[in-house]
Amino acid sequence: MSTDPETILVTGGSGYIGSHMCVELLSAGRQVVVLDNLSNSSMASVEAVQRITQKALTFVQGDIRDSDCLAAIFAEHNIDAVMHFAGLKAVGESTEVPVKYYDNNMNGTLRLVEAMHQAGCKTLVFSSSATVYGLPEQMPITESAPTGAINPYGRTKLMVEEVLQDLFAADPTWRISLLRYFNPVGAHASGEIGEDPNDIPNNLMPFISQVAVGRREKLNVFGDDYPTPDGTGIRDYIHVVDLVRGHMKALEFLRDKPKLTVHNLGTGQGYSVLDAVRAFEQASGVSIPFEITDRRPGDAAVSYADPSKARDELGWEAEYDLHRMCEDAWRWQSKYPQGFQE
Ligand code: NAD
Numbered sequence: 362m363s364t365d366p367e368t369i370l371v372t373g374g375s376g377y378i379g380s381h382m383c384v385e386l387l388s389a390g391r392q393v394v395v396l397d398n399l400s401n402s403s404m405a406s407v408e409a410v411q412r413i414t415q416k417a418l419t420f421v422q423g424d425i426r427d428s429d430c431l432a433a434i435f436a437e438h439n440i441d442a443v444m445h446f447a448g449l450k451a452v453g454e455s456t457e458v459p460v461k462y463y464d465n466n467m468n469g470t471l472r473l474v475e476a477m478h479q480a481g482c483k484t485l486v487f488s489s490s491a492t493v494y495g496l497p498e499q500m501p502i503t504e505s506a507p508t509g510a511i512n513p514y515g516r517t518k519l520m521v522e523e524v525l526q527d528l529f530a531a532d533p534t535w536r537i538s539l540l541r542y543f544n545p546v547g548a549h550a551s552g553e554i555g556e557d558p559n560d561i562p563n564n565l566m567p568f569i570s571q572v573a574v575g576r577r578e579k580l581n582v583f584g585d586d587y588p589t590p591d592g593t594g595i596r597d598y599i600h601v602v603d604l605v606r607g608h609m610k611a612l613e614f615l616r617d618k619p620k621l622t623v624h625n626l627g628t629g630q631g632y633s634v635l636d637a638v639r640a641f642e643q644a645s646g647v648s649i650p651f652e653i654t655d656r657r658p659g660d661a662a663v664s665y666a667d668p669s670k671a672r673d674e675l676g677w678e679a680e681y682d683l684h685r686m687c688e689d690a691w692r693w694q695s696k697y698p699q700g701f702q703e
């Protein structure tokens with residue numbers, strides 16, 4: 362009998378990263394059940410995923426904090442593994458309404474693992490973040506670097522990691538992969554799904570693409586006095602398709618035996634804000650007006666991964682470069698200037 366996980370529950374599967382994950386899973390012949398409350402996404406992405414893959418998935422509109430809803434999903438479907446993307450992710454908002462973040466991200470995960478335990482499904486891939494490294498001192502960042510989040514969002518990620526570590530310590534029959542993402546950007550090559558932030562984008566790449574498409578006048582560059590070659594902040598941007606392929610490898614890696622693993626998913630290459638602006642201009646042929654403004658509080662000067670653990674253990678490496686990330690982001694943004702509202 363094959364031990365391949367066949368049916369995957371994707372929480373947050375209509376969101377930015379989750380929708381790309383669903384494309385990858387369906388394309389690899391998996392059955393997919395999505396659980397999403399549509400608080401930060403719409404059915405349009407689910408429809409686009411099915412259009413791209415020409416395959417159907419099961420969509421359940423519900424909340425990960427709803428134990429009855431989770432129990433019903435596990436009763437109805439033979440779920441082999443869970444990929445857990447559902448969560449709130451805006452750093453700024455998390456400082457304004459921290460309790461909402463703790464409730465959603467912490468309680469949501471607790472209800473999920475309880476339901477998994479009750480159903481006897483003990484394979485979980487969790488969306489963690491490089492934010493758990495706080496303001497890192499040494500570059501590149503390895504998985505053994507000290508952790509210490511500096512805002513409520515980051516603390517929910519770190520606390521969920523700790524909960525899952527405790528869970529594994531108490532019951533080592535679990536298979537848990539903690540994936541610490543660096544900066545996911547880009548879109549599926551079809552241009553049919555991509556990042557579609559509500560309101561004003563907090564993150565650099567979606568902001569740049571909205572300037573390029575004419576939805577915003579100019580980019581604010583948050584500081585040019587960092588100790589970096591051009592003075593602007595450096596990050597490790599990773600193509601969302603590379604990122605979800607890392608999840609496929611992580612799931613595979615959990616197959617041989619129960620374990621809890623931690624991996625960085627990044628390219629290992631840092632680019633400055635101005636590098637990103639230039640790359641986007643080249644890929645799109647559109648000029649991006651910008652203005653230098655004050656630093657954004659809480660921003661690290663530099664953050665990039667040491668991705669060698671994922672390479673050595675998972676056999677995964679990012680393939681797409683910054684130019685390709687910008688090309689794909691631009692294809693999506695220029696095809697759908699208003700995102701999924703179109
Ligand atoms: P997203 O907001 O596009 O997707 C999250 C999805 O979860 C949304 O569709 C939302 O409707 C859903 N959701 C939120 N709370 C829910 C709940 N209680 N019940 C059911 N569904 C719920 O975000 P994303 O960028 O795709 O991020 C996915 C995951 O990756 C998140 O956990 C995020 O914290 C993590 N992450 C993202 C980044 C990034 O830069 N995008 C970086 C590191 C980690």
Ligand code: UDP
Nearest residue numbers: 563564565568581582583594595596634660
């Ligand atoms: N940034 C910027 N203007 C923006 C958004 C971001 O200059 O409108 C900078 C930010 O200071 C950081 C980099 O771009 O140096 C990446 O920011 P993002 O929010 O995308 O990722 P994070 O800081 O969470 O890693």
